[in-house]
Amino acid sequence: MRATHYAILKLNYRLPTNLSIDFPFGWRGTLIIEFGLRNFFSFKEGAVLSFRFDGNTPENISRGQPYATVMGINGANAAGKTQLLKGLNFVNFFAARSFAWKPNALLPLEPFGNGKDASEFYIEFIAGDLIYRYEFEVTEHEVVREALFRTKSKKTLLFERKKNTVVKSVKELEAISSLTLRSNVSLIATVNQYQLPLLEDVFDVLNQIQTNVAYSGLHDPLMDINATAKLLNEAPYALAFVENFIRNCDTGVSKIVIKHREGGNNEKIFFPVFLHQIDNEDYAVSALGESSGTKRLFQTLPDYALALMTGGVLVVDELDIHLHPHILPNLLALFTDPAMNPRHAQLIFTSHNVKIMDALGKYRSCVVAKKDNESFVFRLDEVPGDMLRNDRSIANVYDDGKIGGVPRL
Template identity: 30%
Template structure:
């Protein structure tokens, strides 16, 4: 479970920014609370709201980037390829920094990363042993190469120093069967997101087929997805998967069978089957969204979803938040952070669960509503946001 993330010089955020899932002592207990091993409270759900172009997507990207970098950079990066991110356009030579505090197997860890587009400058993992953190490993770039010090990490020193500069030491150690590194990689692979280097991964038919292929391999999750879609008033009685052949190659030119979700529609007048390509864009988007969310609910982890409300009626937002809210649907205390343009989110969440993002003088900044002086827990957040009193609205 994530506690906090600090980052700087990342896309439109030049100065220090923080994403905090921590809940202080003042907010009343709610079903959106989760419990950390030390007894403190955290949020299951955070919303990110702001005008177009303010930096909402960039505020979510650090979690997606860290997930990829820790889990997959060793296998998916060529030796001289740039690390796939961008620093702030006005600080291209300055390092980009991340610090993630999280809980894994009831232990508290802190992962630090400092990079430029060519090299890791610093990478370290610390474990909380009392009130303080002790290092597991520290990797530093120097003129002649890398130095690595470690304490019980178990990665051979000669191999650790030779890890190339554009990949994570954790990713490399996992490939050398270091047990803690494998646990870390599995943890970061538990992040599910719809983001890529250029921004949100927009819906297309290939994503629908990929989701269907996933659900074909996970029938219990497909049953759950079908039940949820049928409850969302989409006119569906059931959803079945049907093997199909798609000619023409291109983005669908894959080995093995492909599957098409088929919407089952019934009424007193009769019934029919409709391929999901002929269903509404909202129905298709909801199906792909459940592919991102249900594995996190099933196994634990975090879902990072840009524009959760895309193609969805505002009333459907609450149904997706409820999946994380209740213990029976979220037994492993999975977390969700999402951006949206739906103002109704202010009626669904408390002030310590909502971040606002705004861009001023080419720099994005973000703040949580409970950091605003004078804002009360019982204030009408929806009305204040709509009136512009909270900021983070377009000036039209």
């Protein structure tokens, strides 16, 4: 997540410290309906990640909503789980950040088998009361095609670009035809760079995808503990959110205090002190003496806070690093409990913890598997028959190898 996003936390927005949220202004969140890609890393023929619920989804899962706010992805090592998340990161980069790319620099993607065919992506999402579908085809050298559709009463093509030419556009976007397009930059990022308000809602939505995955894989954590302490020192509501969550996880921490010392060039270096109560007295523990799990929560929970605040999308590879399995349901509840997630923020994550499938159910769990070095993904409610039922453990069926996605040792 980038500094411009973190700056939002420094404003005094009230966060869900005790199952209540007060949002004093009108951020409109992001809600992904479906995401797909083809010819990208280990995915040759394509992958679709759908958040749609159907009529068979139990009420305790859907909570009356048509789309999932959490999607868990399991699978064996090297199956392609991280590659799938890289696809979401690439959509975010291309749509919102590619204008910062150097002219004529190669786009950061890798087609299946190092082939020369274009990689294809699409993402359907809700912005306000409108549904959009954004799709594009790119090679590492150029944009082959880019298009945006909008649906209200009917589906409308807003623009279509081929190479560096806008070949179609609706009247409200006719100004984009005069823009100079670069071969490695999206039209959406270009419009934003020129500060044209034409596609502002679309840009904002795609820019709100936070992830700890980059082209090279997992980048976790994105902020070191001192940078996190500095951020939370300037964001008291976020600090209260982090402290409350850690305290409720039975870590022994009763309070977190942010302190600082003087560094070079008169720069303040911030750091956390974790207070533990022993015989009704506070015992201070530095980050060096604190557990790995507590430190991980301290460094990553601001990402969760920001997603909940803005109604954004948080994409987390290896959700369970350093965390006890019993803590994971608490993280999921931030997004599945409507009281804590009134803006319908979404969490998309990978994990090797199979029990988490039972917590999510088959409508919010996907498996990535690989055959002949080609990855594919399926949601568990797509498994035919009654092998997976709402009243049975999914983890046991998965561990038995009956639905794939487990290592063959």
